[in-house]
Amino acid sequence: MIVNRDARDRAGVLLIEDGCIALIKRVKGGSIYYVIPGGGIESGETPLEAARREAQEELGITVASLxxxxxxxxxxxxxxxxxxxxxxTFGTGKGDEFTGHRSGSYRPVWMSLDEALSTTLYPEQVKSFLVNR
Structure with missing residues (x-):
């Protein structure tokens, strides 16, 4: 069976504090861009469960409230x-992203909301949420 990983459901977290948002800085193939922490929803997992797991894996935090x-x-x-x-502790995630299995670098960072709105951020749809905050 062939699985198209690009067409899977995803869950992510928006962690916003003191005018800043938690993002993942990606440097890959000579490009620098930022992504919202999150990833694919695994079989048998709800979107909420996936978001909690991804927050732990990518940011090193356990969320009590989403x-x-x-x-x-x-x-x-x-x-x-x-x-x-x-x-x-923010930035202490231990997911697959940090074991070198993916190309490029992958680092949790804080960025001001203003800067996030003017940078390359994926998915781009999140910017509309940030503008209306």
């Missing part, structure tokens, strides 16, 4: 959750 904030379709359904309360 609020659905946006959903859209683009090669699968994307579910995004606004982080409320959380515990842990």
């Amino acid at each position: 609020q659905p904030c946006m959903m859209f379709e683009q090669k699968g359904v994307h579910h995004y959750f606004l982080v409320g309360k959380y515990e842990g």
Whole structure:
């Protein structure tokens, strides 16, 4: 069976504090861009469960409170959750992204909301949410 990984449902987290948002800085193939922390929803997992798992894997945080904030379709359904309360140390994630299995670099960063709106950020649909905050 062939699985098209580009067409899978995804879940992500929007962690916003003090006018900044948590992003993943990607440097790949000579390009620098930023992505919202998140990833594919695994079999048997709800979007909320996937968002919690991805927050732990990519950011190193355990979220106690998540609020659905946006959903859209683009090669699968994307579910995004606004982080409320959380515990842990930002930037201590230990997911596959940090084991060298992917090309380029992958680093959690904080960025001002203003800067996030003017940089290369994927998925681009998130910018509309950030503008209306």
